[in-house]
Amino acid sequence: MRNVLPSNLTCGIFDHLDEDGRDIARQYADRLTLAEAYDRLGFYAYHLAEHHCTPHGRGPSPNLFLSSVIQRTRRLRVGPLVMLLNLYHPLRAFEEICMLDHLSSGRVEVGLGRGSLQIELSYFGVGADVASSRYEEASQIFVGAMNGGPLSYQGEHFALSDVPLTLSPHQRPCPPTWIATNRPDSARWAAANGANLACMGPSSAVRKITDVYRAHRNAKGDANGAAPFLALLRMVVIASSEAAARSLAAPAYEAWLKNFKFLYDLNDIAPPSNLPLTLDAAIESELCVVGTRASVRQTLLDHVEEAGANYLLCQLAFGSLSLDACLNTATAIHAELIAADR
Secondary structure (H helix, E strand, O other), rough: OOOOOOOOOOOEEEEEOOOOOHHHHHHHHHHHHHHHHHHHHHEEEEEEEOOOOOOOOOOOOHHHHHHHHEEEEEEEEEOOEEEEEHHHHHHHHHHHHHHHHHHHEEEEEEEEOOOOHHHHHHHOOHHHHHHHHHHHHHHHHHHHOOOOOOOEOOOOHHHHHOOOOOOOOOOOOOEEEEEEOHHHHHHHHHOOOOOEEOOOOOHHHHHHHHHHHHHHHHHHHOOOOOOOEEEEEEEEEOOOOOHHHHHHHHHHHEEEEEHHHHHHHHHOOOOOOOOOHHHHHHHHHHOOOEEEHHHHHOOOOOOOHHHOOEEEEEEOOOOOHHHHHHHHHHHHHHHHHHHOOO
């Protein structure tokens, strides 16, 4: 149990932008209001997931939504977590990120990934037999483009010959990169390539991943001397009492779970075996943290310490939670974890 904030703890926001039961335009407007609050309350960044053809993600073009976020904020950093490179030509993805980085005056954080649910990729003609190799090629081209052009590449899926790159990112040499994983081999890759890491799951399991990352980072060293972010994801609901918090979180989690399972149920696919099917199970598995300011603060700090994380990635808006409920939780985290560290 710890009562003192770790000196290096940073708080950020993660969002699926899953369906909340309201009109989609209203939901977008509410999320932009929340983004303004996150900016004002001192959260570090707003990370948005990419999903397709599912109510689990109403932001299938993260960069498009984030271009609105940057117009409503001043300091809040933004980025996809993750950008599904399998669904982009890597040059197009690179150019979009360059644009967003300049429009935001250098506030972009880039998460790259293959995609966690193959059915989403298949709707765009990307089969399971090519998803891994196509992503690997696309990521090589994307990262290579950050080094400037002209760019040439010859692979199974992409062929480029002396492509002039007339855009470059605002941040030099490139925006910070992220991967989301619970796999040790991916953690080793992230450490070797200077990428930040986002993890979810029980703190004890995440600790195994962060230990792998640190072991490989220490062996290699950091080129720029900056410590990487090792993020721990938690869905958080805070209210005036434990009972009030649970009364908000229970229907919200049920709605989020329905959204999450939509494509699994539609396609008769078994959901992940570790998916909590009730709020109690989500709390037990440490996916959700629900309670009062004091209890949530203590639980989150315990999780961060056990996981070996230095970045708390908070999912505050999910399921049927109202704008006011989300704002209340954001304000409480500011008071208990962000302002308290200043």
